[in-house]
Amino acid sequence: MSTSTLRGRRRSQLGILLGPASAFLAIFFLCPLLIMLVYSFLEPGLYGGAEWAFYPDNYGRILGFANPEFEDYDPVYISIFLRSLKIALITVAATLLVCYPAAFQISRLPDRWKNFALFLITLPFFASLIVRLFIWVLILKKTGFANMVLAGLHIVSHPLELIYTEGAIIVGMVYVFIPFMFLPVYASVEKLDWSLVRASQDLGANGFQTFWRVIFPLTLPGVVGGSIIVFIPALGNFIVPAVLGGAKVMMLGNLIEQQFLGARNWPFGAALAMLVMAAVLAILFFYIRFEARRGDDAPVLR
């Protein structure tokens, strides 16, 4: 008797604890995503909204087939997608390049300084994103700080066009994503077994070989993890290109925003968003495979 009531009570406790959040997420997270998926296959309505008809041409406009009666396949969309991919990848590489050496230095500091350095790196994460981006407008614009410094040092005679370029977008993204990359990379570097590095040197490996064959593989989990959490928000980003790219450099995020708030072609915008999501899911899939393989290798290494 008592076991069954006990089990019943435990079940109701579990229901009370998990029920509300599960219901909330089912309704306001999963449900909207499913509707968006359906929406991306609907025919765009004449005045915004959608008609209830199967219409794969939303994807066709992007990927190369289209219904010529209404709209044409336009390679501009795929080129915007490729540009976004390129900018996101460069951002990942640049962020890694900025964070990796600093992680080594900081991991070797005495504890007190180490904690202070980590505090300084995480602090900007708490500051408003839009404020941190805005600062770069002031730095990069034609009469901005960067041009003032360059002119003051007589490096340039005319102010350079720094803002509203792909480079400006990348600098802005690197700046806001540093904590995302630094913390996972640092976690790996911190755990690095330096006796393996010394062993490699004793066995006659030069600096490059030691780095490439020992240090880098050992810190790879942090590098991969950091790269993924930088890549995901970078790919579909629309704030950074809107602020630092102006109207000149368009990324996927801006295109999606236009479809929803300007052109009012929601099904097409939903199809573009699905493209972003597909790219993210592909990356996560590879990450899970990577993690699983690493798990298999671990006993062998030990």
Place this chain on the structure above:
Amino acid sequence: MGSLRNVGVVGLFGYTILFFTFIYLPIVLIVAYSFNSDPINMMNWSGFTFDWYRQIFGLKNTVSENALYIESTEQLLNALRNSLTVAAFTTTIATVLGTATALGLYRFNFLGKKFYRVLLFAPMLMPDIVLGIALLIFFVGADVSLGLKTIIIGQCSFLISYVFIVVSARLAGMDRSLENASADLGADEWTTFRRIILPQAMPGVIGGALLAFIISMDDLVITYFISGVDTQTLPIFIFGMLRRGIKPEINAIATLMLLFSFAVASLGLYFRSRRG
């Protein structure tokens, strides 16, 4: 060989100095220039002034009448009020639901628990813009008028996950033997929960709530899509200002916001250091 090593050490040290300069120079610049009196070229230092701060609070200042830059103090304060209202609600809801979920997964085993855990990570990994437009389609389809209500709901859909993760991390580091001891000493489940589990989980709950509050105050992308035309939060107000052209008092607003978030963050880190 030894000198080469020294070059490497010095190089790495110099690099790290550059690294921190890259992070903090922009912040120092914005604070400094928020006191610059030149109203046309913000980067041209022409004297020290508090005018931009006076301006945003609607106080009298020496900026001439025809150089009134800010849309209106009213709008700014309204945006701030909206942000605080939204953050108060989202922090409460997300903290309660996220903590409950973390406790549920901590105390009980059930079929599909692993899968459920993965599902809870999904809102954090979802690109902002995807979730933003999905919510927009959803709310418009359900005929809900966009405004504070939709912003609160939309933000909670990903903030719950953040709180869940912070509280779970705290629970995972907890000493289970105390729970067993409490049960052995005859405490019922509720007492054990109230006197043992909850006090130990508390730093995690506070940390999760602070994180939720900060992210809520700062959220731009998702809020942007589901706020409707009449409702502005602080980040959206600033985003709008940036798109219309930059005005000098934005430096002062930015400085105040930096000050505020650094204060909240320091508070959070203080709590964390106390728990260690």
